[in-house]
Amino acid sequence: MNNIVKEILLKNVLIPTKINVDKKVLETLQLLKREKVIHPVITISSNTPSKIAGIDEVRKQIEDYINERNLNVTILEVGSLGLSSLELIISVQLPGKTRLFFKQVNSENIILILDGIFNNFIQEEYVLGQLKNKIQEPWAQVPFLDEIAYFNFQQRLILNQCGFIDVNSIDEYIAFGGYQTFVKTINQNTPGEVCDIVEESLLRGRGGEGYSTGKKWKIASSTVSPQKYLICNAGESDPGAFMERLLMESDPHNVIEGIAIAAYAISAQKAFIYIESDYELAIQRIRNAIDQATAYGLLGHDIMGTGYNLEIIIKQGAGAYVCGEETALIKNIEGKRGKPHSKPPYPATKGLFGQPTVVNNVETLVNVPVILDKGAEWFKSIGTEDSKGTKVFSISGKVEYTGLVEVEMGTKIRDVIFRIAGGIRNNKRFKAVHIGGPSGGCLTEDHLDTLIDFESIMLVGASLGAASLVVLDEDNCILDTVKYFMDYLQKESCGICIPCREGTRRMAEILENISKRPKDENGYATLQRFKGVMQLETLAEVLKDTSMCGLGRKAANPVLSTLKWFRDEYEEHIFERNCSAGVCQELRTFEIDVDACTGCTLCAKKCPTGAIFGTPKNVHFIVQDKCIGCGICFETCKFSAIISK
């Protein structure tokens, strides 16, 4: 059976001919696309978030359920719909009916859901929506997926298959139109033409600087060399970013097709994909996809009889943030310490093993098949004047729905946070949104109408680099967040250039000092601290001007942008010694509510510094000079008599 399908796909689908109307071909395609199913099909979203949400347990329960009742049901693994906070998501498709998605499935409600659906009854509580399809009969009173606010406002060019397609099947990917662009391109276009099309489409690298992808390819392909390399940078080590991971887990063949076309465009016969070693599932899926594509003759020697050879090799990263920088990444693949070097020479002329190398990130590459399929003009019609296409974000923090979001360039940030992600959780007040990980910046409520494109975001002091949106609410302290990033960068700095190595450390120290309770206000330390605060801004500027690579140059971004927009919060910490969000532990002060205190002496016994005085059965009090703000009394009090300020 599988061999027949393979033959049909290879001979009739991948090379489009006019005899494509053959009934057998159409039928195979229909089955593969699951427009028509003979038995019920259950899909389980299998990705990192769902794994942690307990997929293994639920899967076993489903299997047991089917076996016990002798049902003929197919179980498939799909990737992520993007809605990470509603995992585990499963879908059930009965013959003739549309595919129905359930959310927040766990080992307690799964039997209930299955019992319902096999008796034509829907557990409404757990329904997410149904997938629109012309041929199939829809379920009554169930919203279509594209009508739900989360999906409605998104424009999914590259995520369109994620969460729907079987991640382990190349057949299904081809049936949905995959690899057709690649085969068409290597048959009909020269590498030069591919570069032209991509340059004309104005596609810009999604990695950070936003350099024209077509131009980069042209530099590499015009450099004379016997061997060229393509590297797909999937080393997304930013804390808070997970779009590349989910993309690889949910549509691995799409990534492979993007790499294959890009490698052809620069005439590279070897391509590397660099993935962090802790992305186990993504590595497994990509490895599987490479094996399948090789078995179909879509990779390897003499691809589809064109004489073009391509080998894709997986390289596992070893956990270093700086390896997101292309020159450091190349060092890593060469088996050296991931230290960047100054550019030029750019990798496009002298990169991996001294040969011309193009480094593109995953999101850039998955845009390539779409562009070649639909044309540069079509791609140019999406987005703003300077930034074309769409942008994928990973949104997390204090929003209702967290996960992946793909919107057209030029969408307002406000719409992403409030329309797609459902606004702030628990009716709290929005405070800020942090864009771009440790090298990005914070935006305030006033900036929510900023459009998402390379220039606008840069203008307000953030960066579109690793497009993670972390939403902060009134309970978060800006200083604490910046301190967190500075601490991270300080540890991740490779140490090769002094501004970055010393600068990040000093900045982390200054921030640490601000959020610490001072011993007294007169000593030398206090003078130093005030000097440090004044120097924070200068230091940040020096770092920006003199660091060698992107990590150092952008390291000051969080400090600079927050100093600009949240200066009052810095001043509150410095002058008033107060953290209004109550996050900076050492700045917290506690008081005892005279009416609520019963004099049980528990807090006085637990206080590590003996700052609480009082006699049994009488009201206690806290000596503020001795208090270190640890909060132990706050936690131990059984009568809620201790108030945190």
Added chain:
Amino acid sequence: MQEIEKILDQYPFVQRDNLIPILQDIQNTFGYISEEAIVKVGSYLKMPTSKIYGLATFYNQFRFSPKGKYHIKICNGTSCHVNANNLIISEVEKILGIKNGENTKDNHFSLEITSCMGVCGMGPVMAVNDKYYTLITVQKVKDIISNYQQMEV
């Protein structure tokens, strides 16, 4: 140490770019990289051991001491941080009396504070060996760890 030989056999070419994959394989097999392993790899790749150690310490992935019986990982991604994972970390440190990268004296527990685990929607996240716990609170941490502690009594 036949296992090391076995790993080295998989890399027939003596090339520098095999170094990181070899070290990764060793760590996957043994859980850490021993001094002995570094010496063996050095003589195989014809590289000074100092260079190998220098490379291995540069990357966060490699560790040089064995893990405890229960290896606790706490996610320190941005999203977990804004959802107050510092309380969780300090609670674990308080209960076990160890800091990031250390083992308890009886080698039952070891603690690692990792970069983002990719479950930003359900933070804070913590893992004990391969079992994950999401949306954890200070109380939950106490229960989880005392469960494991009881298993060892």
